[in-house]
Amino acid sequence: MLEARNLARRVAPLVAEAPVVLERASVHTLPAHARFSLRARDVSGVETLDHPIGRTWLSEKRFAARLGPDEWLLGAPESDGDLLQQGIERALSSRFFSLVDISHRNVAIEISGPAAAEALNAGCPLDLSEAAFPNGSATRTLLGKAEIVLARPSAAPVYRVECWRSFATYAHGFLIEAASSASFR
Amino acid sequence: MAQTYRLPTGGRIDRSKPIRFTFDGRTIEGFAGDTVASALLANGIHLTGRSFKYHRPRGILTHGSDEPSALLSVDRGPGRIDPNNRATVVEAREGLKAASQNRWPSLSFDVGAVNDLLSPVFVAGFYYKTFMWPRSFWDRVYEPVIRAAAGLGVAPQVPDADRYANRHAHCDVLVVGAGPAGLAAALAAAKTGKRVIVADEQPELGGSLLHETTTTIDGQSAEAWRAAAIAELDAQENVILLPRTTAFGYYNHNHIAMTERVTDHRADAPKTAPRERLWQVRAGEVVLATGAHERPLVFADNDRPGVMLAESVRVFVNRYGVLPGRKIVFATSAVSAYAAAADVKAAGVDVTLVDLRPEIECGAEVERLQALGVEVLTGHTVVGTKGRMRVEGLIVAPVTNGEIGARRVISCDCVGMSGGWTPAVHLFSQSRGKLAYDEGLDAFVPGASAQAERSAGAAKGLYDLMDCLASGFAAGAEAAGSTEVRTFSATPTPVGFKPVRALPTDANPAKVRAFVDFQNDVTAKDLKLAMREGFESIEHVKRYTTTGMATDQGKTSNMNALGIVSESLNRPLPSVGTTTFRPPYTPVTFGALVGPARDALFDPIRTTPIHDWAAEHGAKFENVALWRRAWFFPRPGEDQHAAVARECKAVRNGVGIFDASTLGKIEVVGPDAAEFMNRLYVNPWTKLGVGRCRYGLMLKEDGFILDDGVVARLADDRFHVTTTTGGAPRVLNHMEDYLQTEWPELNVFLTSTTEQWAVIAVQGPKAGETIQNLVSGIDLSNEAFPHMAVREGHICGTPCRLFRVSFTGDLGYEINVPSDYGRAVWEAVMEAGAPFGITPYGTETMHVLRAEKGYIIVGQETDGTVTPDDVGLAGMIAKAKPDFVGKRSLARPDLVASGRKQLVGLETADPGEVLDEGAQIVADPDQPIPMKMLGHVTSSYHSANCGRSIALALVEGGRALSGKTLHVTTPTGFTTVTVREPVFFDAEGGRINA
Amino acid sequence: MLLIDCPFCGKRPEVEFRCGGEAHIARPANPFAVDDQAWGEHLFVRKNPRGLHAERWIHAHGCGRWFNAIRDTYTDRFVETYKAGERPSVDLSEARA
Structure with missing residues (x-):
């Protein structure tokens, strides 16, 4: 039998980082979450997946961001991971797909505030204007020298930056630097 | 120092805000709105530096970014010293310290000025002609001396204390230059609602309108029109106005780089504010309204301080309320200088104008100026100047039918010269647009466009204000997709000039400077x-x-x-x-280009979930790609050698623990996964059972080794592939490439799981005993879980993929747990292994242990020209497979030829001697140079377990040389080695199954 | 920095992409049916035109898809981009040398 003291505790990256709240942009690290990489060729008729590349299906707790023609980033609260997995397996039961757990690979950071887009543009070369990157957009791109998935889950100036965990320190530091520079005119 | 040359009224400076700064230690007073140049002139200072080559006294030639002479070092505090700033661009501010350059010991007495006396020697091509012989002087004498004498300014000695920001931006229309043409373009474009960015290098938008005091536009004063235009633009959400922003680079596909100077002009800037911001703008359309530059006249000693461009004299008077002199002579072949003369005369200065054009070629401007009481000499040339540190007179002479008449000296303390105008086509040319020569304008103007841009105003050779406004508006409208046309009424601009080259002179041409x-x-x-x-x-x-x-x-x-x-x-x-x-277009600071990419943000530093534990336990780290890996764990008093020796023995005699989390991992999923693996790797995969692992070797199509790693089959349709640390992205790219472009019919998907899993290698005879009480759901017995097997179960209550694999040759396990649990499991294993003396080890020990077993490291034993057979791994190749990537190339003539370099072991005669990695190997050290090199040492270590040094090498035909003696280069000569099998420890391989 | 029209994502900046060299060089179905000379050329010999060139690009930091592009190597203008497996609409044989 396992002794209780041997039960592993979870240590996420950036846990020690306090939120950085600046006048025009704030940076928060988000708690651990369930994440899956879904790859599939045919998702016709699956409401949560069958939407254009670069767009996200969103519910209160879950999202499915279409990153490419056959790739989705799926997210849910940590406790809903199994449900999400079962849901996909059910929806795509007769089709070929690959579902890989990447909950520990990805780290999410949130940047918000009126200068959030400007701060992101310190390292992200995309057009983040309302017209080009509206509510519900999500894409893989770059933040400085780190690859990220950038998502805009709502109409508010709130963006979620997801990166691989070993890039989290860099991405987090970059966003704070960018947020403080962007807030100066 | 009193501002004795400041006019009592006028100019755009804010007389309610006096400021003080220093120039070569002297306190200079000026006003907010001054440049360093205008403040110096207000105090009667023209001499600002020494020239690059001849150390001639130089002053302020222009009023803007085209300034070639007045280059100053600017000191804004520690770490904020910046050389070669143009005095005409740097905004004067409280507390700034400016200094002249290229002079010693002082600006007024400069030893280097001897170069000017020696000027007959320093002709064009001087360096090429002079420093040829003797050859032995090239490196030791000429270069150091030339380097010491060359260059302007002094490079800063300490790290830049400022921050720099970066910003990518997008717009529909980018307007470069906010003079009349640029403002009109912006007005037109902004009305359409499109996104507009307006950038201008000056602190205030307006360009030439900033010094037009008598001009009117649409019945308003130029200033009123300017203010209204800016207010209108500023009120629109879709417009970004960027003063102090220089568009310096026009790159492909309308990508324009600009620097915004954010705080240099502010004495009160918050410490955290960025000094500059680099804008990288992607514009749908670009309007280039970059204006024109005035040309100097080329006559003897035209470089004396006090000799300036005519329009610059006008700008200093009208915009800064500064008189550049009390007695000013204009020398011109352009009509525009008449306006300057008139404005200066109106300021109460004694003015003379010398026109190079014969009277018959001049127009009404002559009479108009004469009517103001200005003496105008037409048909004259300039043959020289009086004065050295400051111009004291202009020497002119009449020219009649090519004959030069009697000289006359017009005494003065300032000369305004104009040889006409040149459109600023720099950005247009950078955009790869074709320049067209316009004979009437004596200038190159924008011709065919290469990108979505259009020029307007003076940048296009339109010098009349009305034309500038109309062409600007039209360009802005077109750029924004509008057809709106607008006409403007404005005071006519005096335009036109006669092109002159070197001015005619009566002097000996050999002596004219x-x-x-x-x-x-x-x-x-x-x-x-x-x-x-x-x-x-x-x-x-x-x-x-x-x-x-x-x-x-x-x-x-x-x-x-x-x-x-x-x-x-x-x-x-x-x-x-x-x-x-x-x-x-103008110099850019390194800081702006670097932006935030310095210190911690220079590059991502990738660390593993176990990194903090290693740091807390004294690990030394090494860089592997972007990763920082634990290298070795010295105990107090240990050096690297001692620590590695201890770690190596601990693994073989008990148990060691190693952080292998950086290994690349790829989940290969799909019904065709085995087929895909068959095509990508040299090994056979079809028959690999679920729960089994295999060492996989991957080639490029050219037949050379690309990567290697253990591959586990988790299910019929699911493989867990591992790659080298540095090779992870390369291998995934390689796989994706083939999957997407060669075999899109295969039902396989690839997902990188490198960072999903923390990998803890537990290696050594006590490895099984160490982990057995932590693992649940997996039978660790040899029979149930043999070498090269994989099981899914739990460790410390967390799900894991447990591999029975070894990169040491001893019993070993690699525990894969979700990354967030990595540290906790590591600590649990440490605790469980304590009774066996579990020892954390780093990459150096990992390298030594694998070398003892002759295991290769891709990138160390291989270099992109090594085949499986070269490193003794031909046995991995599945003979029955008809094809895999690289198979055809293995049959290329050069890859099957005899005499290829092969992996061998080397033993030095002296067991304590450790060869240099990379050292060359020869058969006979006494052969003549160039020697025939047989190969090189690829890995070399001291092996505590073998009690001697060990080395791996690639040697021509090496496997046939076993037992032979070869010679290896050392820093001092050669040493003798014996060739042997590349396995140094446990050649029978029994320990791995123990 | 180039602006590249990914067939899946639209126009995106060059830093998100990598170029993979000349396009439309298919791996022979049976490499062993190809002689050494031809195999060597398949591996190593590539066009280097001044003008239109069919190239492979991958939207590495985007959708991750390989696709093809016709780019003018002199002007850097992209004439068109298209998905892997498709053919370009321009006739490269008529492209200026």
């Missing part, structure tokens, strides 16, 4: 010498004489140089060619 390029000290004589020596192409003349090659990019000199070359060769100017303009 008439400067063309003020920054690089190139005279008309230098250009003519270059042509006598056979240089004809402007690109060659430019490089030989260095004209136009200084940091000002020849803004004031290029057309004069071209004209002189064209005239000397007696060829039309366009046939001489024009030079290519390259970024940056």
Whole structure:
């Protein structure tokens, strides 16, 4: 039998980082979450997946961001991971797909505030204007020298930056630097 | 110091805000709104520096970014010293310290000025002609001396204390330049609702309107029109106005780089504010309203302090309320200088104007100026100046039918000269647009566009204000997709000039020092010498004489140089060619280009979930790609050698623990996964059972080893592939490439799981005992879980993929747990292994242990030209497979030829001698040079377990040389080695199954 | 920095992409049916035109898809981009040399 003291505790990256709240942009690290990489060729008729590349299906707790023609980033609260997995397996039961757990690979950071887009543009070369990157957009791109998935889950100036965990320190530091520079005119 | 040259009224300076700064230690007073140049002039200072080559006294030539002469070092505090700033651009601010350059011991007495006396020696091509012999002097004498004498300013000695920001931006219309044409363009574009960015290098938008005091536009004063236009633009959400922002580079697909100077002008800037911001703008359309540059006149001693451009004299008077002199002579071949003369006269200054054009070629401007009481001398040339540290007189002479008449000295303390105008086509040229020569304008103007851009106003050769406004508006409208047309009424602008090259003179041409390029000290004589020596192409003349090659990019000199070359060769100017303009338009700070990418943000530093534990336990780290990996764990008093020796023995005698989390991991999923693996790897995969692992070897199509790693089959349709740390992205790319482009019919998907899993290698005879109480759901017995098997279960209550694999040759496990649990599991294993003396080890020990077993490391034993057979791994190749990536190439003649380099072990005669990795290997050290090199040492260590040094090497035909003696280079000569099998420890391989 | 029209994502900046060299060089179905000379050329010999060139690009930091592009190597203008497996609409044989 396992002794209780041997039960592993979870240590996420950036846990020690306090939120950085600046006048025009704030940076928060988000708690651990369930994440899956879904790859599939045919998702016709699956409401949560069958939407254009670069767009996200969103519910209160879950999202499915279409990153490419056959790739989705799926997210849910940590406790809903199994449900999400079962849901996909059910929806795509007769089709070929690959579902890989990447909950520990990805780290999410949130940047918000009126200068959030400007701060992101310190390292992200995309057009983040309302017209080009509206509510519900999500894409893989770059933040400085780190690859990220950038998502805009709502109409508010709130963006979620997801990166691989070993890039989290860099991405987090970059966003704070960018947020403080962007807030100066 | 009193501002004795400041006019009592007028100008855009804020007289309610006095400021003080220093110039060479002297306190200078000025007002907010001054540049350093205007404040110096307000205090009667023209002498600002010494020239680059001849150390001639130089002053302020221009009023803007085209300035070639007044280059100052600017000190804003520790870590904020910046050389070669143009005094005409730097905004004066409280507490700034400016200093002249290129002089010693002082600006007024400069030892280097001896160069000026020696000027007959320093002709064009001086370096090429002089420092040829003796050859032995090249490195030791000439280069150090030339380097010491070369260059302007002094490089900063400490890290830049400022922060720099970066910003990508997008717009529909980018307007570069906010003079009348640019503002009109912005007004037109902004009305459409499109996104507009307006960038101008000056602190205030308005360009020439900032110094037009009497002009009207649409019935308003130019200032009122300017203010209204800016207010209108500023009120619109879709417009970004960027003063102090220089568009310096026009790159592909309308990508424009600009620097915004955010805080340099502010004495009160918050410490955290960025000094500059680099804008990288992607514009749908670009309007280039970059204006024009005035040309100096080329006459003897035209570089004396106090000799300025005519329009610059006007700007200092009208915009800054500063008199550049009390007795000013204008020398001109352009009508525009009459306006300058009139404005200066109106300021109460004694003015004379000398026109190079004969009276018959002049217009009504002569009479109008004379009516103001100004003496106008038409048909005169300028043959020299009086004065050295400051101009004291202009020497002129009448020219009649090419004959030069009697000289006359007009005493003065300032000269305003104008040789006409040159459109600023730099950005247009950078955009790869074709320049067209306009003979009427004596200038190159924008021709065919290469990108979505259009020029407007003076940048296009339209010098009349009304034309500037109309062309700007039209360009802005078109750029925004609108057809709106607007006409403007405005005071006519005096335009037109007669092109002149080197001015006619009665002096001995060999003695005339008439400067063309003020920054690089190139005279008309230098250009003519270059042509006598056979240089004809402007690109060659430019490089030989260095004209136009200084940091000002020849803004004031290029057309004069071209004209002189064209005239000397007696060829039309366009046939001489024009030079290519390259970024940056004006110098850019390194800080702006680096932006936030310094210190912790220079590069991502990738660390594993176990990194903090290693750091807390004293690990030394090494960089592997972007990763920082634990290298070894020295105990107090241990050096690297001792620590590694201890770690190596601990693994073989008990148990070691190693962080292998950086290994690349790829989940290969799909019904065709085995087929896909068959095609990508040399090994066979079809029959690999679920729960089994295999060492996989991957080739590029050219037959050479690309990567290796253990592959586990988790299910019929699911493989867990591992790669080398550095090779992870490369391998995934390689796999994706083949999957997407060669075999899209395969039902397989690839997902990187490198960072999903923390990997803890537990290696050594006590490895099983160490982990057995932590693992649940997996039978660890040899029978149930043999070497090269994989099981899914739990460790410390967390799900894991447990591999029974070994990169040490001893019993070993690699525990894969979700990354967030990595540290906790690591600590649990440490605790469980304590009774067996569990020892954390780093990459150095990992390297030694695998070398003891002759296991290769891709990138160390291989270098992109090594085949499986070369490193003794031909046995991995599945013979029955008809094809896999690289198989065909393994049959290429060169890859099957005899004499290929093969992996062998080397033993030194002295067991304590550790060979250098990379050392060359020869058969006979006494053979003549160049020697035949048989190969090189790929890995070399001291092995505590073997009690001696060990080495791996690639040697020509090496496997047949076992037992033979070879010779390996050392820093001092050669040492003797014996060739042997590359396995040094446990050759029978029994320990791995123990 | 180039602006590249990914067939899946639209126009995106060059830093998100990598170029994979000349396009439309298919791996022979049976490499062993190809002689050494031809195999060597398949591996190593590539066109280097001044003008239109069919190239492979991958939207590495985007959708991750390989696709093809016709780019003018002199002007850097992209004439068109298209998905892997498709053919370009321009006739490269008529492209200026």
